[in-house]
Amino acid sequence: RKEVEQDPGPFNVPEGATVAFNCTYSNSASQSFFWYRQDCRKEPKLLMSVYSSGNEDGRFTAQLNRASQYISLLIRDSKLSDSATYLCVVFGYGGSQGNLIFGKGTKLSVKP
């Protein structure tokens, strides 16, 4: 089983739509959680951290359910510029020390 699993998509949505991505992680001892955004042929960039209480940053809302080992990202009022791959990332202990562990990413394409 992969440590971090995401639906690869692609999600094709019209501008203004609301879209939700989900992610599950396998290690219950994982410490912290993030959503990164990666544009084509660019580096991953931190979009937001994910907290147990849920957190919001403008049009973006992230939720964490530790009991179900499940993370979500909701994007409201999608913009063309939101088109990218969204990476679910977990700070976990895959080796002897903690490090970021990535999902394969979910591709989002927002159309006019």
Add this chain to the structure above:
Amino acid sequence: EAGVTQFPSHSVIEKGQTVTLRCDPISGHDNLYWYRRVMGKEIKFLLHFVKESKQDESGMPNNRFLAERTGGTYSTLKVQPAELEDSGVYFCASSRWDRANYGYTFGSGTRLTVV
């Protein structure tokens, strides 16, 4: 604040040759990481430095890969001899001491193609 800088941005080499990738972390970041994305796969951890010490190299694929961080500043990742399966994008990242809470900042990557 300058970001994480990687060089070169692209490298095409023949199988059996040697390639050295360089990473300059954000100034003051003691933690430096190497990650790799092979086509069709997720980004995978290779190794972690704290200053000049290798903290975790559990992700290094084999002994053809050698990473160094002399003086605790920039880092190099050498692949010798390169094989076809080494092709991919190599990302370097750095972070502050409280890395679990704030994530890492990534460089733009080196796209390595072994032919």
